[in-house]
Amino acid sequence: MNIIVADYIYTPTGFKKNLAVAFTDLIQDIDSLDGLTKKYPDAKVIQTEPNSILYPGFINTHVHLEFSANKTSLAYGSFKPWLDSVIEHRDELIGACNNEMMLDECTKMMRSGITTFGAISSFGNELEICEKTPQRVVFFNELIGSNAMYADMLYGDFQERVRASQSCEESSRIIPAVAIHSPYSVHPIILQKAVNVAKKHNMPLSAHFLESQAEREWLESSSGTLKAFFLKYFNSSQTVTNIEEFMHAFDTYPTHFTHCVQATEEELNYLAQKGHSVAHCPRSNRYLGCGRLAIEDLPLPFTVATDGLSSNDSLNIFDELRAAIMLHNDMPIQELSEKLLRAVTGDAADILGLNCGKIEVDKLADFTVVTLPEEPKRTEELALWTILHTKEASEVYIEGEKYV
Numbered sequence: 001m002n003i004i005v006a007d008y009i010y011t012p013t014g015f016k017k018n019l020a021v022a023f024t025d026l027i028q029d030i031d032s033l034d035g036l037t038k039k040y041p042d043a044k045v046i047q048t049e050p051n052s053i054l055y056p057g058f059i060n061t062h063v064h065l066e067f068s069a070n071k072t073s074l075a076y077g078s079f080k081p082w083l084d085s086v087i088e089h090r091d092e093l094i095g096a097c098n099n100e101m102m103l104d105e106c107t108k109m110m111r112s113g114i115t116t117f118g119a120i121s122s123f124g125n126e127l128e129i130c131e132k133t134p135q136r137v138v139f140f141n142e143l144i145g146s147n148a149m150y151a152d153m154l155y156g157d158f159q160e161r162v163r164a165s166q167s168c169e170e171s172s173r174i175i176p177a178v179a180i181h182s183p184y185s186v187h188p189i190i191l192q193k194a195v196n197v198a199k200k201h202n203m204p205l206s207a208h209f210l211e212s213q214a215e216r217e218w219l220e221s222s223s224g225t226l227k228a229f230f231l232k233y234f235n236s237s238q239t240v241t242n243i244e245e246f247m248h249a250f251d252t253y254p255t256h257f258t259h260c261v262q263a264t265e266e267e268l269n270y271l272a273q274k275g276h277s278v279a280h281c282p283r284s285n286r287y288l289g290c291g292r293l294a295i296e297d298l299p300l301p302f303t304v305a306t307d308g309l310s311s312n313d314s315l316n317i318f319d320e321l322r323a324a325i326m327l328h329n330d331m332p333i334q335e336l337s338e339k340l341l342r343a344v345t346g347d348a349a350d351i352l353g354l355n356c357g358k359i360e361v362d363k364l365a366d367f368t369v370v371t372l373p374e375e376p377k378r379t380e381e382l383a384l385w386t387i388l389h390t391k392e393a394s395e396v397y398i399e400g401e402k403y404v
C-alpha cells in the first residue's frame with residue numbers, strides 16, 4: 001500500500017485540502033494523512049512537493065501517432081489544401097514515422113500528464129509501440145474506404161487489425177476499439193458492419209464528423225471544394241452518404257464524434273438524444289481553418305483532445321488546454337478552466353467507459369501531480385492556474401506505478 005499526500009486533491013466534487021489517497025493498483029481509501037497512516041501503518045508515504053495538486057491521470061481521447069513525422073509537410077490554413085497535402089505526403093510521412101519517433105511522442109504525452117490516450121490507427125503500425133508504452137491505450141482501428149469496389153478488401157484488412165489489437169489485450173494496457181474515418185470516406189455498407197463489430201464486442205467507437213464547411217457542402221449536395229478532390233483522386237462526383245444517413249448509422253450505439261464544428265444545433269441535439277459525445281480538438285480545428293466548436297452551447301458531453309501531429313504542433317495536453325482558453329475567449333475563464341479539466345479526466349473516462357479519470361475509491365490508481373510555482377492564493381482559481389502554469393507534470397503514476 002502507498003499513501004500520496006498533496007496540498008490539494010482534485011475530486012469529482014472539487015479541490016479538497018488536507019486529504020491523502022491510499023492506493024495499490026487501485027485507489028483504496030481517501031482520508032486525512034493521519035487517518036490513513038493509522039489504518040495502513042505499513043504503507044509507504046509519498047509526500048509531493050509544496051503547492052502540488054493531485055489529479056487523476058489526464059486522458060487524450062484522440063491522437064494519430066502514425067503522423068508524428070509531420071512538421072512542415074502538411075498544408076495548414078484550410079481543409080481542402082490540407083486533404084490534398086495528406087494524399088501527397090501520406091506515404092512518405094508514414095514511412096518516416098518509426099517506432100522511436102512514436103515512442104518519443106508517447107513519452108512526451110506522459111510527461112504532460114497523459115496516462116490514457118485514444119490512438120486512431122489507419123494501418124496498425126503503432127500497435128507495437130502502444131503495447132510497449134506504459135499508458136493505457138484505447139486502440140481505435142480505423143476503417144476508411146468509400147469505393148464499393150474495394151470495400152470488401154478494406155473491410156477484411158480492418159477486421160485483421162481489430163483481431164491483432166484484441167490479441168494484445170491480456171499482455172498490455174491496450175483496449176481494442178473501432179474508428180470510422182468519416183462520412184465522406186467510408187462506404188455505408190462497411191460502415192454499418194464496423195459499427196456492429198463495436199457493438200458486439202462492446203468496444204469504444206469513434207468517427208470524425210462535420211469537421212469543415214467543405215465536408216458539409218460535399219455531404220449536403222456533392223458540391224464545394226471537395227468536389228475537385230473526389231474527382232481527382234477517386235474519380236467520383238457523388239457523396240456516398242449524407243449527414244442524416246450517417247448519423248442514423250450510429251443510432252443504437254453511443255459514439256465519440258470528433259470535431260462536429262460544423263454541426264447544426266438540430267444535429268447536435270439529435271446526437272445528444274442518442275447518447276453520443278464529442279471530442280473537441282481546438283488547435284486542430286484552428287490550424288485546418290475549420291472554425292470554432294461552440295462548447296458554451298454544446299448539448300452533449302465532450303472531451304478535449306490534441307488530434308495528431310498531422311494537424312497540431314504538439315501532443316501536450318496543457319498546450320491544448322491553454323489553446324482552448326484562448327479560442328473560447330467569450331467564456332468566463334474560471335468556469336471554462338474547470339470544464340476543461342473535467343473534459344480531460346472524469347468526462348473522458350465516462351465517455352470511453354474506462355475505470356479511471358476520477359480520484360474515487362476503486363478507480364485505477366492513475367495520477368498526475370501538478371506543482372504550482374507558488375502557493376495559490378485562492379482555491380477558486382486552481383483550475384486556471386493549473387492550466388496556465390503547467391508544461392509538464394511533476395509526477396505521473398499508472399495503475400499505482402510511478403513513471404515520471
Ligand code: MCF
Nearest residue numbers: 064086120122181208211307308310311
Ligand atoms: O483529425 C484530423 C483531421 N481530419 C481527418 N483525418 C485526420 C486527421 N488527422 C489525421 N487524419 C488522418 C485519418 O486518420 O488522415 C487520413 C486518415 O487516415 C486520411 S484522410 C483522407
Ligand code: FE
Nearest residue numbers: 064258307308
Ligand atoms: Fe483526427
